[in-house]
Amino acid sequence: MKRIGVFTSGGDAPGMNACLRAVVRTAIYHGIEVYGIRRGYSGMIHGDFCKLESHSVSNLVQKGGTFLKSARSPEFMTKEGRQKAYEQIQSAGIEGLVAIGGNGTFTGATKFYDEFGIPTVGAPGTIDNDLFGTDYTIGYDTAVNTALDSIDKIRDTADSHDRVFFIEVMGRDSGYIAVPCAIGGGAEIAMIPEATVTVESIIDKIKIDWLHAKTSSIVIIAEGEVEGGSTKVAAKVREALPDMDARVTILGHVQRGGAPTAFDRLLASRLGIACVKGLLEGQKDVMAGTINSKLVYTPLIDTIAKKKEISPEYTRMIEILSI
Structure with a gap:
């Protein structure tokens, strides 16, 4: 050759x-x-x-x-x-x-x-x-570290304002980014294509956390999650828990870039x-x-x-x- x-x-x-x-x-x-x-x-x-x-x-x-x-x-x-x-x-x-x-x-x-x-x-x-x-x-390793850096920053705001953040990471068919981000970022829940996590289970989890005086939460959502992505999931949770201060952050293509x-x-x-x-x-x-x-x-x-x-x-x- x-x-x-x-x-x-x-x-x-x-x-x-x-x-x-x-x-x-x-x-x-x-x-x-x-x-x-x-x-x-x-x-x-x-x-x-x-x-x-x-x-x-x-x-x-x-x-x-x-x-x-x-x-x-x-x-x-x-x-x-x-x-x-x-x-x-x-x-x-x-x-x-x-x-x-x-x-x-x-x-x-x-x-x-x-x-x-x-x-x-x-x-x-x-x-x-x-x-x-x-x-x-x-x-992959770079993308996870990039996402984690953003999640760490968002957690500071979540804690300061007693908010629940729904953070969407890449992963149309895979939760390989979402899972380590959830573990390393201290998230309460991860929604991935490979496992069924319902909106109802998120609502129940947030209620339990409130009972234990936990005032902020991070939910990591892979973009291909069957419930429809972070915006739709957050809307459903807000409807069930109208007193909750919830925000959505979609990390998007920032995960592809960088050294x-x-x-x-x-x-x-x-x-x-x-x-x-x-x-x-x-x-x-x-x-x-x-x-x-x-x-x-x-x-x-x-x-x-x-x-x-x-x-x-x-x-x-x-x-x-x-x-």
Whole structure:
């Protein structure tokens, strides 16, 4: 293998630049040319490639976002779009790909491999930490710490004004951000897609807390929670408890940005190296990840299809620590 391509796709995650840096420098170390593909699959379709040298990725390890940009590409999800991308890859002489992203990225990558046989190794870059085949994804640790910093500040206000705050964190299909934020942020309740927590149970919990002279509370809600998100949940609770001073804070995209933590920089660098190593060793259609601190390769189809469960120990911890 003499030439590879690397791209980031889907939502950005802190540490993607560190992973790109590791891919580029590992490829060059092994005498392989590496081309960056700008704006993910969209750039692949339009041939938006650039040759990357060691200096191309200087001063990036500490920066959030992705210098190759990211975009979602409905066109790539069509057979015609993937055919265009393949023709561009062939024209550029690219023999293998490193795909940095999450579920959508890997869904596209495995379809592309099935149809055209381009060897692809993925690096899990998503703040949601919801990919099967790795204990941690690139950007997750940073997102949790960013959210926790905001929650700590909000708790000061909640305590000062005897308020209940409903704080919405990211996690459309996963409570992996919400659960550690609830434990580390001292929240009374966490509502996540994986577990049923009803509005009625929140109302009952707040009533009990009032009886025990607890005057402020924090409720962490994952954005994909089945009750409808923080605004709807807060409205229902206010209706049942009109004397309660309740506020809603949606943390939103602030969780995606910022400099990656030391953990994310190390993980991203390790997985970037592993992606190139995997291509050199003949790995195809797999994701590089870590399980129990050991490097593993998991078929991309498994990372998409298999469910990564949250340990019930963590949800139990919230219940115990919130009394």
